[in-house]
Amino acid sequence: MGALSIRNVKKSFGSVDILKGIDIEVEAGEFLILVGPSGCGKSTLLNMIAGLDTPTQGSIHIADRDVTYALPKDRDIAMVFQSYALYPNMNVAQNIAFGLEMRNVPKPQREEAIQRVSKMLQIGHLLDRKPGQLSGGQRQRVAMGRALARNPALFLFDEPLSNLDAKLRVEMRAEIKLLHQRTRTTTVYVTHDQVEAMTLGDRIAVMREGVVQQLGTPDDIYSRPATRFVAEFIGSPAMNMVGSQRAANGLQAAGYDLALTAEQQGALNAANAAEVTYGLRPESLAFSDAGLPGTLAMIEPTGPETYALVDTAVGQLTARVPGKVNQGVGDRVFLRWSAADAHLFDAKSEKRVA
Numbered sequence: 001m002g003a004l005s006i007r008n009v010k011k012s013f014g015s016v017d018i019l020k021g022i023d024i025e026v027e028a029g030e031f032l033i034l035v036g037p038s039g040c041g042k043s044t045l046l047n048m049i050a051g052l053d054t055p056t057q058g059s060i061h062i063a064d065r066d067v068t069y070a071l072p073k074d075r076d077i078a079m080v081f082q083s084y085a086l087y088p089n090m091n092v093a094q095n096i097a098f099g100l101e102m103r104n105v106p107k108p109q110r111e112e113a114i115q116r117v118s119k120m121l122q123i124g125h126l127l128d129r130k131p132g133q134l135s136g137g138q139r140q141r142v143a144m145g146r147a148l149a150r151n152p153a154l155f156l157f158d159e160p161l162s163n164l165d166a167k168l169r170v171e172m173r174a175e176i177k178l179l180h181q182r183t184r185t186t187t188v189y190v191t192h193d194q195v196e197a198m199t200l201g202d203r204i205a206v207m208r209e210g211v212v213q214q215l216g217t218p219d220d221i222y223s224r225p226a227t228r229f230v231a232e233f234i235g236s237p238a239m240n241m242v243g244s245q246r247a248a249n250g251l252q253a254a255g256y257d258l259a260l261t262a263e264q265q266g267a268l269n270a271a272n273a274a275e276v277t278y279g280l281r282p283e284s285l286a287f288s289d290a291g292l293p294g295t296l297a298m299i300e301p302t303g304p305e306t307y308a309l310v311d312t313a314v315g316q317l318t319a320r321v322p323g324k325v326n327q328g329v330g331d332r333v334f335l336r337w338s339a340a341d342a343h344l345f346d347a348k349s350e351k352r353v354a
């Protein structure tokens with residue numbers, strides 16, 4: 001059995017069902033991401049793992065122990081929040097050691113823990129400062145230090161980086177990853193940021209309206225999204241979605257034949273879907289001398305690559321091309337792609353067909 005089992009967990013507030021039966025098994029040492037749009041129930045689920053709330057139905061097991069109704073302090077977990085929740089009157093060392101003191105850990109061991117985590121997080125020079133004398137990134141490091149001092153069985157993070165500016169967020173993200181590589185503490189990390197999800201997670205649970213739509217490795221989620229929602233939620237710019245109909249020899253959108261592989265054709269025949277959403281990641285599109293004709297509507301250079309919005313008969317498509325684009329707005333262009341790069345979804349059920 002795993003380090004954390006979430007079994008058929010449901011949660012309702014009054015008559016509103018917020019979580020609709022969540023099943024997740026987390027292995028020891030794994031870094032699991034819960035990601036999804038605002039209001040999908042990520043924090044509600046995390047709070048139940050932490051013991052800050054109880055499920056309406058189902059159970060939660062940590063290290064094979066049923067903790068569904070156990071108090072947070074009896075769960076051997078440590079939690080890091082978006083708001084650092086440091087004690088303003090205590091210095092950094094006291095903040096780090098506070099949890100240990102509450103558990104009556106003797107002073108020499110507390111000192112040892114302060115040294116260990118402050119070295120790991122490179123905050124040794126800040127131990128005498130109060131939280132008010134620290135930057136946002138330093139505060140978040142102290143909050144992590146406090147959690148690490150305890151050597152918990154399970155680390156829980158609730159959007160820990162969302163209060164930091166963009167540059168610091170990238171730095172702290174790398175630090176959290178390094179920290180996990182070093183400690184291998186089983187971790188559940190809530191975010192609505194798909195880049196954090198992709199870069200940090202061993203596996204990602206993509207949630208929508210209280211349901212896990214897909215649970216898989218970052219590569220599974222990106223390369224084989226199980227639903228249209230997952231396909232559009234992960235990846236930036238978002239996957240292009242073209243509405244299409246079955247035709248005698250494949251798929252058509254606005255009279256244009258969309259290329260299919262033999263395998264996709266077979267899956268389509270088996271799926272019996274009349275309307276199909278044909279998805280193409282922006283990086284799957286390239287400019288060419290022939291292909292789908294269109295007009296360049298907008299050019300967004302980012303430096304290493306350019307996002308080009310192209311108006312075509314099948315709708316506006318975003319292409320993500322390396323380097324610069326030589327053409328200008330209003331120019332006629334042709335888009336080309338490999339059929340194998342297309343993602344097919346049943347337009348009705350929104351589930352992946354191929």
Ligand SMILES: Nc1ncnc2c1ncn2[C@@H]1O[C@H](COP(=O)(O)OP(=O)(O)OP(=O)(O)O)[C@@H](O)[C@H]1O
Pocket residue numbers: 013018036037038039040041042043044045192
């Ligand atoms: N105590 C509560 N009483 C009633 N409704 C609640 C309560 N707590 C949360 N909700 C509702 O449950 C839903 C899920 O909330 P939750 O905070 O889990 O979402 P989230 O995915 O973490 O979103 P965010 O990214 O915005 O934090 C929301 O619609 C929220 O309004």
